[in-house]
Amino acid sequence: MSVVYLNGDYLPVGDATVSVNDRGFLFGDGVYEVTPSYGGRLFRWEQHLARLKTGLAAIGIDFDAAALEQVKEELLARNGLDGVPAAYVYVQVTRGTAPRTHWFPDPPVAPTVYAFANRFMRPAMAEWRRGVSAVTVPDQRWARADIKAIALLANVLAAQAAVEAGAGNAIFVRDGIALEGSHNNLFAVFGGVLATAPKSNYILHGITRDLLIELAGEMGIPVEERAIPLPELTRADEVFFSGTTTEVRPVVEIDGRKVGDGRVGPVAQRLYERFLEAVEA
Numbered sequence: 150m151s152v153v154y155l156n157g158d159y160l161p162v163g164d165a166t167v168s169v170n171d172r173g174f175l176f177g178d179g180v181y182e183v184t185p186s187y188g189g190r191l192f193r194w195e196q197h198l199a200r201l202k203t204g205l206a207a208i209g210i211d212f213d214a215a216a217l218e219q220v221k222e223e224l225l226a227r228n229g230l231d232g233v234p235a236a237y238v239y240v241q242v243t244r245g246t247a248p249r250t251h252w253f254p255d256p257p258v259a260p261t262v263y264a265f266a267n268r269f270m271r272p273a274m275a276e277w278r279r280g281v282s283a284v285t286v287p288d289q290r291w292a293r294a295d296i297k298a299i300a301l302l303a304n305v306l307a308a309q310a311a312v313e314a315g316a317g318n319a320i321f322v323r324d325g326i327a328l329e330g331s332h333n334n335l336f337a338v339f340g341g342v343l344a345t346a347p348k349s350n351y352i353l354h355g356i357t358r359d360l361l362i363e364l365a366g367e368m369g370i371p372v373e374e375r376a377i378p379l380p381e382l383t384r385a386d387e388v389f390f391s392g393t394t395t396e397v398r399p400v401v402e403i404d405g406r407k408v409g410d411g412r413v414g415p416v417a418q419r420l421y422e423r424f425l426e427a428v429e430a
């Protein structure tokens with residue numbers, strides 16, 4: 150049974166319990182972070198920590214997230230994941246346990262801190278080359294999608310809509326603009342130029358997104374951070390998702406129509422190869 154971390158203790162997952170008065174349970178009042186580990190080493194932890202700190206500050210939870218580096222490493226070791234090629238550590242911090250009021254507990258209570266680690270299984274290359282299909286869904290999320298909030302109901306409904314349509318993922322569309330996937334950022338290629346939605350309050354500022362933009366720059370692939378209207382997305386040569394537990398995942402069909410020629414394109418392929426080199430370095 151896996152070992153998880155809860156409020157200072159490492160314990161079997163079956164023994165880890167939180168109160169029904171936890172504000173994460175009652176309100177989805179908290180933030181989370183998922184950090185990858187490659188070859189036993191946390192990858193881009195500084196960036197993940199910075200985003201977690203920004204999220205905590207944005208929702209007014211006072212917690213020293215820097216201490217979590219040690220927790221993450223300990224979880225990897227205790228679960229035998231420090232020797233595997235790829236794993237990830239999930240951590241969530243909620244505002245804590247207090248009688249239910251919409252406003253913050255006053256005085257503040259200790260936040261609830263929960264973390265677990267899991268192995269990451271990358272798809273085999275043959276499967277990756279088949280790509281995935283996607284459906285578009287109206288973006289029904291709140292206007293702070295840049296906060297990695299644990300309240301993910303709109304993302305859950307979007308992912309389920311994809312499952313029910315027999316698709317691999319959903320793409321959020323707000324006011325006619327394709328923004329990102331249900332749990333990933335979105336890239337498109339037009340005539341060799343990579344495009345992705347600019348950072349705003351309407352998307353999560355993905356760490357993988359940043360990495361891919363950096364790598365594309367090194368590879369001489371021009372990148373435009375700009376709005377992609379849905380009609381334009383459906384005419385893209387290539388489309389792919391990015392994310393910590395997605396890495397790079399090509400999309401070969403959107404709403405039943407082929408993307409480009411319906412096969413994984415060269416830009417996604419080259420970027421994925423470069424991405425794998427970067428994380429394995």
Ligand SMILES: Cc1ncc(COP(=O)(O)O)c(C=O)c1O
Binds near residue numbers: 355356
């Ligand atoms: C909505 C959304 N967008 C984008 C991402 C990708 O972010 P990252 O690359 O930091 O994992 C995620 C990851 O969970 C997400 O949930």
